[in-house]
Amino acid sequence: METGGIATQIDAKFKVAVVDYRAPDAAKKFTDSLKTTGFAVLTNHPVSNELIQGVYAEWRDLMITLNEHAATAQLPPPPPDGSASASASASASASASASNLAEKYYRSQERQDGYFPMAVSETAKGAFVKDLKHYFQCYFPHGKYPREEASGDAQLLWSELIGLGPIPVLTLTQTLVRTLTLALTLASILTQTLVLILIVALTLALTLTPTPTRSGLP
Numbered sequence: 505m506e507t508g509g510i511a512t513q514i515d516a517k518f519k520v521a522v523v524d525y526r527a528p529d530a531a532k533k534f535t536d537s538l539k540t541t542g543f544a545v546l547t548n549h550p551v552s553n554e555l556i557q558g559v560y561a562e563w564r565d566l567m568i569t570l571n572e573h574a575a576t577a578q579l580p581p582p583p584p585d586g587s588a589s590a591s592a593s594a595s596a597s598a599s600a601s602a603s604n605l606a607e608k609y610y611r612s613q614e615r616q617d618g619y620f621p622m623a624v625s626e627t628a629k630g631a632f633v634k635d636l637k638h639y640f641q642c643y644f645p646h647g648k649y650p651r652e653e654a655s656g657d658a659q660l661l662w663s664e665l666i667g668l669g670p671i672p673v674l675t676l677t678q679t680l681v682r683t684l685t686l687a688l689t690l691a692s693i694l695t696q697t698l699v700l701i702l703i704v705a706l707t708l709a710l711t712l713t714p715t716p717t718r719s720g721l722p
Contacts, residue, residue, distance in 0.1 A: 525549040525668070551664045559661050563640070566605075566654055571638055573606035574621040609640070609648055617641050618648035 521537035522545040523530050530546075537544035611618040619640050620626075627634045642649055644662050 520545060522547060546668075549668060551661070551668070555657060555661055555664070559657050562654055562657065566650060567638065567640065569653075570606050570609070570619050570640070571621070573604045574619075574623075574638070577604050577606040577610075577621075579607065579610060579621065579623065605650070605653065609650055611641065612648065615643065615647055617643050 518541045520541050520543045521533050523533045523537065525546055525548045527533070534544050534546065606619060606621060609619040611620045611624065620638060622636065622638045625635045625637050625639070640650075642658065642662075644659050649659070
């Protein structure tokens with residue numbers, strides 16, 4: 505019972521949220537899920553699914569090639585702490601073979617960009633075992649990027665994802681409410697203007713109307 509209760513708590517705590525991009529509280533739900541689990545699923549967003557799938561397919565093939573090249577690459581051995589020194593990284597970049605992509609795009613210690621083979625993958629905070637992964641870290645619009653081996657679609661996708669934040673997307677109800685509010689505001693201004701015109705006109709009429717005088721007293 506106790507184990508089941510803990511499992512239930514963990515499942516509830518690490519439940520990845522599915523967030524509708526058009527929802528008024530999308531930003532909060534998305535942020536809360538990232539803070540709790542590190543992940544979130546965003547639906548009904550304007551980013552092209554064709555672009556997303558294309559980038560995944562292109563980089564999947566590239567990462568397979570990089571991993572194959574890493575097996576024969578002349579890379580500096582990682583130090584005991586798992587991080588390559590700046591001099592070793594620079595030396596590897598200087599002697600990189602143009603035909604070996606793992607050498608060509610080997611990570612930069614200074615900028616922390618480029619290809620990170622499994623030998624130098626990171627160790628998660630609080631963990632004692634290094635992550636079993638390899639990755640390519642990009643910092644657009646600068647830094648290492650395999651321009652000769654990949655298209656610019658990854659940078660295009662990055663730009664569109666960054667653009668999701670400040671772009672307000674209104675639902676139909678929100679649009680109607682704002683339109684109605686604007687219409688009522690304009691109607692109120694128009695009514696006040698008409699009332700003011702009538703008051704001014706009446707004031708002028710009373711001012712300009714001559715006062716009748718009596719003449720010929722008996």
